[in-house]
Amino acid sequence: MNNGILEFINVGKEYSGHAVLKGVNMDVRPGEIHALIGENGAGKSTLMNILFGMPVIHATGGFTGEVRIGGENANIMNPYDAMQAGIGMVHQEFMLIPGFTITENIKLNRETTKSSPMSKVFGKRLETLDHESMAHDARKALDIMGMDIEEYTRVHGLPVGHMQFVEIAREIDKTGIRFLVFDEPTAVLTESETEHLLDAIRKLAAQGIGIIFISHRLDEIIRLSDRVTILRDGEWVATEDTKNITAAEIARLMVGRALTLDRDESERKISDEEILTVKDLRVNMPGEEVKGVTFSVRKGEILGIGGLAGQGKLGIANGLMGMYPVIGDVTFKGEPMDVSKTNETLKKGIAFLSEDRKGVGLLLTSPIDLNIAFNAMEVQGKFLKKIGPFTFTDTAAIKANAEKMVKDLDIRCTSIAQNAGALSGGNQQKVCVGKALALDPDLLLVSEPTRGIDIGAKKLILDLLKTLAEEQGMTIIMTSSELAELRSICDRVLIICEGKVAGELSPTDSDEVYGMMMSGMSKEEAMKAAKNAGGGPND
Amino acid sequence: MNNWIAKVTGQPSFDLKTWILDHIVTILFWAFIILGLLTAQNLTMDGFFTELCNRFYRNIFLILSLIIPVVAGLGLNFGIVVGAIAGQLAVIAVRYWGIAANEQHFGGLTGFIMMIIISLPIAVLIGWLTGTLYNKTKGQEMIASLIVGYFGNGVYQFIVLFVIGAVIPVAMAHPMILYDGVGIRMSVDMGSVTYSLDDLFEIPFVPFMIGAAAVILLFLLWNQFIRKPKADGRTTKLNVIAFTVYALLSAAVMVYFIIQLVTGSVLNRVRDVPVILILVVVLLAVFIQWIMNTKLGQDFRSCGMNQAIAEANGINVNRTRVIATIISTVLAAWGMVIYLQNMGTLNTYTAHNNVGYFSVAAILVGGASVDKATIGQSITGCLLFHAMFILSPEIGKAVFGQAALGEYFRTFMVYGVIGLSLGLYVWRANKRAQLKMPGEGESEELKDQRLIAG
Numbered sequence: 001m002n003n004g005i006l007e008f009i010n011v012g013k014e015y016s017g018h019a020v021l022k023g024v025n026m027d028v029r030p031g032e033i034h035a036l037i038g039e040n041g042a043g044k045s046t047l048m049n050i051l052f053g054m055p056v057i058h059a060t061g062g063f064t065g066e067v068r069i070g071g072e073n074a075n076i077m078n079p080y081d082a083m084q085a086g087i088g089m090v091h092q093e094f095m096l097i098p099g100f101t102i103t104e105n106i107k108l109n110r111e112t113t114k115s116s117p118m119s120k121v122f123g124k125r126l127e128t129l130d131h132e133s134m135a136h137d138a139r140k141a142l143d144i145m146g147m148d149i150e151e152y153t154r155v156h157g158l159p160v161g162h163m164q165f166v167e168i169a170r171e172i173d174k175t176g177i178r179f180l181v182f183d184e185p186t187a188v189l190t191e192s193e194t195e196h197l198l199d200a201i202r203k204l205a206a207q208g209i210g211i212i213f214i215s216h217r218l219d220e221i222i223r224l225s226d227r228v229t230i231l232r233d234g235e236w237v238a239t240e241d242t243k244n245i246t247a248a249e250i251a252r253l254m255v256g257r258a259l260t261l262d263r264d265e266s267e268r269k270i271s272d273e274e275i276l277t278v279k280d281l282r283v284n285m286p287g288e289e290v291k292g293v294t295f296s297v298r299k300g301e302i303l304g305i306g307g308l309a310g311q312g313k314l315g316i317a318n319g320l321m322g323m324y325p326v327i328g329d330v331t332f333k334g335e336p337m338d339v340s341k342t343n344e345t346l347k348k349g350i351a352f353l354s355e356d357r358k359g360v361g362l363l364l365t366s367p368i369d370l371n372i373a374f375n376a377m378e379v380q381g382k383f384l385k386k387i388g389p390f391t392f393t394d395t396a397a398i399k400a401n402a403e404k405m406v407k408d409l410d411i412r413c414t415s416i417a418q419n420a421g422a423l424s425g426g427n428q429q430k431v432c433v434g435k436a437l438a439l440d441p442d443l444l445l446v447s448e449p450t451r452g453i454d455i456g457a458k459k460l461i462l463d464l465l466k467t468l469a470e471e472q473g474m475t476i477i478m479t480s481s482e483l484a485e486l487r488s489i490c491d492r493v494l495i496i497c498e499g500k501v502a503g504e505l506s507p508t509d510s511d512e513v514y515g516m517m518m519s520g521m522s523k524e525e526a527m528k529a530a531k532n533a534g535g536g537p538n539d
Numbered sequence: 540m541n542n543w544i545a546k547v548t549g550q551p552s553f554d555l556k557t558w559i560l561d562h563i564v565t566i567l568f569w570a571f572i573i574l575g576l577l578t579a580q581n582l583t584m585d586g587f588f589t590e591l592c593n594r595f596y597r598n599i600f601l602i603l604s605l606i607i608p609v610v611a612g613l614g615l616n617f618g619i620v621v622g623a624i625a626g627q628l629a630v631i632a633v634r635y636w637g638i639a640a641n642e643q644h645f646g647g648l649t650g651f652i653m654m655i656i657i658s659l660p661i662a663v664l665i666g667w668l669t670g671t672l673y674n675k676t677k678g679q680e681m682i683a684s685l686i687v688g689y690f691g692n693g694v695y696q697f698i699v700l701f702v703i704g705a706v707i708p709v710a711m712a713h714p715m716i717l718y719d720g721v722g723i724r725m726s727v728d729m730g731s732v733t734y735s736l737d738d739l740f741e742i743p744f745v746p747f748m749i750g751a752a753a754v755i756l757l758f759l760l761w762n763q764f765i766r767k768p769k770a771d772g773r774t775t776k777l778n779v780i781a782f783t784v785y786a787l788l789s790a791a792v793m794v795y796f797i798i799q800l801v802t803g804s805v806l807n808r809v810r811d812v813p814v815i816l817i818l819v820v821v822l823l824a825v826f827i828q829w830i831m832n833t834k835l836g837q838d839f840r841s842c843g844m845n846q847a848i849a850e851a852n853g854i855n856v857n858r859t860r861v862i863a864t865i866i867s868t869v870l871a872a873w874g875m876v877i878y879l880q881n882m883g884t885l886n887t888y889t890a891h892n893n894v895g896y897f898s899v900a901a902i903l904v905g906g907a908s909v910d911k912a913t914i915g916q917s918i919t920g921c922l923l924f925h926a927m928f929i930l931s932p933e934i935g936k937a938v939f940g941q942a943a944l945g946e947y948f949r950t951f952m953v954y955g956v957i958g959l960s961l962g963l964y965v966w967r968a969n970k971r972a973q974l975k976m977p978g979e980g981e982s983e984e985l986k987d988q989r990l991i992a993g
Contacts, residue, residue, distance in 0.1 A: 098845075099840075099844045100844065113833070118833075127834055129833065129836075
């Protein structure tokens with residue numbers, strides 16, 4: 001039985017000194033469905049990249065530890081080796097060529113060929129394709145999946161559910177497939193499609209194929225898997241038989257952290273006036289689609305928006321700023337507003353700190369003072385002076401304003417003439433804050449304010465946001481993947497799952513509840529499950 | 540579990556506006572040519588067809604050399620200029636020996652075959668270098684290919700103007716060498732190599748057309764009724780319609796030329812058809828079709844459709860792209876040799892200059908684009924483009940009273956076609972990439988997806 005087992009032994013990986021995987025151990029038996037779960041950045045993808053010998057691993061210095069198959073070092077240096085070793089993957093993003101037929105996609109780079117006189121002289125690559133046998137193989141793989149679709153249909157225009165199955169058919173068709181990785185396979189599927197997929201996975205496992213099932217949906221993991229491994233912050237947390245563990249326990253293990261940010265428990269007074277109400281907001285941001293979100297914010301409040309990557313939490317702020325196609329009823333200070341017009345939104349007093357600090361937030365090759373003044377100049381006509389018919393920038397005013405911001409926000413720089421690109425991540429973020437403040441906003445949208453910033457600077461940024469809310473009465477909507485930071489300063493936290501609001505939590509609710517809600521449970525279910533598991537409020 | 544997924548069917552609906560937009564370049568050319576034929580005063584039908592056929596024989600090989608890079612996702616390879624240069628270097632070498640030997644050796648067909656053989660290693664080397672460059676400039680291959688053409692031109696001029704004579708010893712009194720013994724003269728006479736391929740075997744135009752139409756008709760009948768396309772769903776109603784149209788068309792052409800033959804019309808005075816050259820072109824077309832049906836061809840298509848996915852599936856994308864470039868460069872070199880044996884003289888310093896632009900413009904006129912090109916498009920494009928070339932002075936004379944203005948029109952058309960096609964291509968790509976709210980002017984397939992997703 002031990003023959004053919006897939007083992008990760010003490011696997012570690014660093015990207016330029018930053019450890020993303022630390023001594024992970026895991027094993028997958030033939031015929032087993034092994035679920036792998038963890039938050040964003042927990043190291044799931046890195047682990048799978050190692051398994052597949054992806055160039056991103058080997059171009060950055062390889063990894064430590066060992067991957068063994070059947071007790072021997074598998075020595076996988078590239079995706080081809082992985083394929084030879086019988087490891088296949090059903091990707092989250094489809095690895096299908098739209099212009100090809102289903103057959104061509106299933107047989108991609110594994111086409112059956114017939115030798116010809118030319119190929120005998122010039123090599124195997126000039127063998128002609130054997131379309132009939134290719135179609136035959138494809139048909140067989142599709143039949144295993146129970147798919148009644150013609151194998152010569154073009155993939156272009158197929159519903160996503162079909163594409164998923166074509167991907168799986170491709171893996172099935174590979175001879176000698178021993179292990180199959182499913183990376184969030186149900187994320188794009190409808191309910192009935194999901195059922196069929198889970199059935200198909202069970203069927204494959206019954207044939208002796210070892211399955212690694214990556215998903216954030218706890219209910220699927222509980223229903224489908226034999227064992228579950230939980231990763232957190234690049235570390236192995238637990239491997240359990242699924243029948244011995246509850247969803248609540250998995251959620252707690254997934255979210256719980258050693259390091260928490262302290263929360264100042266003193267009550268803040270927030271007015272009852274609703275400054276922004278959003279009804280049925282829909283945003284088409286690729287990878288972060290928002291599918292109908294309703295919420296409101298009171299004046300002076302800090303509202304947190306959390307959830308896993310790809311669930312749509314980033315789409316909300318981007319949609320409110322009109323960065324992507326958007327529809328929905330938005331009322332700001334009692335007036336309805338067309339959010340698709342970015343310029344008007346800015347003029348009304350809403351400012352945005354983008355999660356894409358370097359791409360959207362800053363002009364990296366311009367000096368700090370210009371960066372801070374830029375939006376106010378463009379949107380509100382500040383820092384400009386008119387001489388006759390010409391408009392000039394008011395350099396003195398820009399400088400004075402920048403000096404003030406540098407002092408107030410404690411931006412560490414050699415001078416305000418330094419280029420924004422030369423600053424550290426934390427100071428760049430402060431410049432972004434300064435830029436937003438120059439607009440004198442009533443509402444500040446902040447996305448991932450501490451991404452790529454070291455832990456000390458994180459605290460400074462969070463304190464700064466809190467001070468803005470407390471002292472200037474600014475309303476803040478903060479979107480973040482890091483629950484700890486949401487819980488440290490927000491008054492309320494909305495959890496976004498699959499483009500919708502899963503529920504509203506208090507920052508003092510327990511880890512289990514947060515974890516289960518991010519995995520698609522409703523608040524009531526999560527609360528109940530957490531209670532049963534005996535998890536008390538977090539302290 | 541069986542049959543749970545509904546069958547996805549649905550013919551793409553025909554939309555006249557989209558169709559016109561997709562074929563705008565071809566339609567404009569047809570309009571231009573019809574205008575030209577209507578207004579031309581001094582043009583006889585036999586003169587027009589002789590000129591058109593000549594230009595077709597000369598250029599078709601060069602245009603066909605563009606197909607494989609397009610399929611492999613490299614876009615329109617303006618870099619076939621360096622392939623042409625490889626051909627010219629071989630021509631210069633062989634002509635040098637040929638003239639030195641008083642056409643006793645290295646002349647005629649032997650000379651032609653030597654040019655083909657010598658140009659091969661040069662073109663392979665240059666193609667390999669070019670392909671490697673394209674791999675370093677992914678996403679900008681077309682601009683890189685333009686620059687490669689200019690750079691290649693510089694190196695070539697340095698070789699023929701200085702290296703030959705100064706570095707490579709040549710006979711000072713040789714008629715191809717400039718007076719001071721360094722460099723090649725402005726033009727090189729092809730001597731006995733001229734028409735060496737054309738003259739091998741020729742038959743008159745009208746009987747040839749009758750024969751060709753008959754062969755095509757027989758092939759269509761054989762394909763439809765004896766070989767029978769496999770019953771895999773591809774034999775749709777559309778195929779039957781296509782067969783009927785093509786069969787009727789070739790039958791009509793056959794009957795038309797039989798009438799011409801019997802009535803002894805002016806068309807009988809059209810230049811004789813060089814059958815061997817036509818056979819070579821047919822062979823090339825068969826070769827391209829064949830290679831597309833090999834593992835290598837499938838890899839070309841995979842790389843052309845999506846490099847990232849091809850790479851993820853273990854296809855060596857860079858190597859495949861280099862091979863595509865080498866094939867294209869070699870075909871361009873041979874195309875240039877064929878072109879020159881038909882022209883009769885090599886304009887040493889200018890012959891290659893417009894090869895890239897003209898071939899690209901021609902294939903675009905045929906309806907090709909940056910990511911799609913077929914043999915049929917090359918042939919249509921070659922005919923339409925050169926018909927425009929012949930007719931533009933006539934139109935210039937008829938409309939502006941000046942033939943010279945028509946010459947300017949040519950240049951305008953060449954660059955206009957390239958600009959228009961590339962502009963339309965980018966415009967379409969942007970339109971596809973544009974994000975919209977679901978439901979707002981969404982494409983048919985998105986709607987289908989949403990319907991099925993419920």
